[in-house]
Amino acid sequence: MRYEQDESYVGRTFDSLEGLSDKTLKAIAEMGFATMTEIQAKSLPHLLKGSHLVGTAKTGAGKTLAFLIAAVEWVHRMKVKPRNGTCSIILSPTRELCLQTFTVLKRLMKYHSQTCFRIVGGGNRKEESERLWNGANILVATPGRLLDHMQNTEGFIYKSVFNVIIDEADRMMDLGFEADIRRILALLKNENRQHIVFTATVNKNIDSLKSVVFQNMKPVYVGMPEPEETPTVSTLTQCYLVYRSEERFPALYALLRAYVTKKVIVFFSTCTSVRFHHDLLNFINVDCMYYHGQLKQNIRERTFRKFTKIKSGILLCTDIAARGLDIPGVDLIIQYDPPEDTNEYLHRVGRTARGEGVSGKAILFLRPEEERFLALMQHAKIPLHNGRLKSQCFEHYNIQPVMEEVVNTNFHLRPLALDAFRAYVRSYASHRIKFAFDADKLDLDAVASSFGLKRAPPLDAPLKKIQHKKKRRGYVDNTF
Known part of the structure; x- marks a missing residue:
């Protein structure tokens, strides 16, 4: 492995890059960018030379613009x-990340004659096939839909792909x-193509992917975090609030009322919980939008665009909105339901404090028995302080x-x-971190009160059966 040594990259401009075309520079300037972020300054010289690369940076650091x-x-x-395909x-x-990437790509290609397109699961396949037939020089895609077109769409030319x-x-x-991904790479014929991988976190799964993507290649590694470096930006203020189950919704309501003039994203664990809280909050005069994976694609895109453009508002969502989405001006992230692990926590809070010098705030809700999760946060060098809403x-x-x-x-x-109560309990029972989020310790009547119910209704299945199903048969709840 070759790692780029850290040095000062502050103030480097895009026009200092060797060989960058005037058309691209003009588009970048119109997008409001003049100087490069650290990951852009480190990676772009290698990318423009055609080097294979693995780039790692904190969420919101500007990775998307670098590879585009x-x-x-x-x-x-x-x-x-x-006609070259x-x-x-x-x-x-x-799909959401594809939409966002494609939106930036179109702006970047404003003065270029080449074509671009995106294909995603749930899109109009006939329309996608016609566009591929006409030629899409740069293609933004989800892996499953791309593989489908590569195997089944006549006239889709991809024999000249020179970077992935x-x-x-x-x-x-x-x-x-x-x-x-393995099948897609096997179908590509150009053996001299460039391979580029960007990630916000590094784990064993990434090592597995690198062995698939690079094989005998020797990529450059940039942006790897130093051992003592915190994984969040310094402009992000993070705290946790500890409340019993029956106190959780009043605390959430008080927070949303306090931030009514700000831009807020609230994360829940299930789609049904998002739907319930959306309808409840709007019924009691707290205007908010909702966003989850069970919505139709056109509704999701419309909600995403609307929330991106507004200056203040509340978005209730699942973890489908935790990755990659660049929503400007988010002031506060509330994690009402716990994340699956520290990495998911990082991706959620990465929706705020995005960009150089931009600040934001993140609040994590915990029950008293869930405070053990803080040990993992401390181990991951995530700086959290204890907060408390005034009585x-x-x-x-x-x-x-x-x-x-x-x-x-x-x-x-x-x-x-x-429905939301039952889905929440199922999701909680299937949580990965059992020592901190143990469903057996839940007071179900108290949990029911956080959904406005007087007592806990019967569950679809005993908790132990849910946990056993998760462990032995790959149980998946409606989390996304």
Whole structure:
């Protein structure tokens, strides 16, 4: 392995890059960028030379623009035409990340004659096939849909692909895309192509992916974190709040009222919990939007675009919004339900404090019995301090009796509350970190009260059966 040595990269401008075209520089300037971030300054000289590369940087550090500049510059230098087909492939793990990457790509290609397109699961396959037939020089895709087109779409030309970029590689592996990536690389004919991998976190799965992608190649490694470096940016303020189950919703409500003029994202563990809290909060005059994987693709895209453009608002979501999405101006991240691990925590809080000098705040909700999770956070060098909402907030709003009355008298909200409670317990029972998030220690009646229910309804299955199913048969809840 060759690691780039740390040095001062502050203030380096894009026009200092050797060989960068005027068309790309003009587009970058119009996007409002003049100086490069550290990961851009470290990686772009290698990418523009055609070197294989593994790039690691904190979320929000500018990885996307770095690999997009490389892709655009290569198709420009090679004077690619639409009839040449696809020459650069960018793989992203989710539809949302594909949409965001493609949006930036279009702006970057404003003055270039080459073509670009995106293909994702859930999209119009006929329309995608026609576009591939006409030629998409740079293609942004999810692995499954790309493999489908490579194997089944006539007229899709990809024999001249000269670079493959894998974004959010850690998420790729978490979602089980290794086999698809292996098949995609096997179908590509150009053996001299450039391979680029970007990731926000490094783990054993990334080592496995590197063995698939690079094989006998020797990539350059840039942006690898120093051992004592904290994995979050210094402009991010992080704290945790400890409340019993029955105190959780009043605390959330008080927070949202306090930040009503700000831009806030709230993470939940299941789709049903997102739907319930969205309808409940809007019913009690807290305007908010919601975003999860069970929504139709066009609705998800419309919600994403709307929340991106507004200056203040509340978005309730699952972890589908935790990776890669660049939503400007987010002031606060609330993790109402616990993350699966420290990496997921980092990706959630990475939706705020994005960019040089931009600040943000993140709040993690924990129950008293869940404070053991803090030991893992400390081990991961994540700086968290203890916070506490003033008791006057609860007394001022006194929302718990209001919520209970609304839920138990509303024919729409009560079924949602029942479904959300059961889905939450199933998700909790399948949590990876058992020593901190033990479903056997849940007071189910207290948990039910956080959904406005007077007592815990019967579960679909005993907790031990849920845990056994997760362990032995790969149980998957509606988390995304």
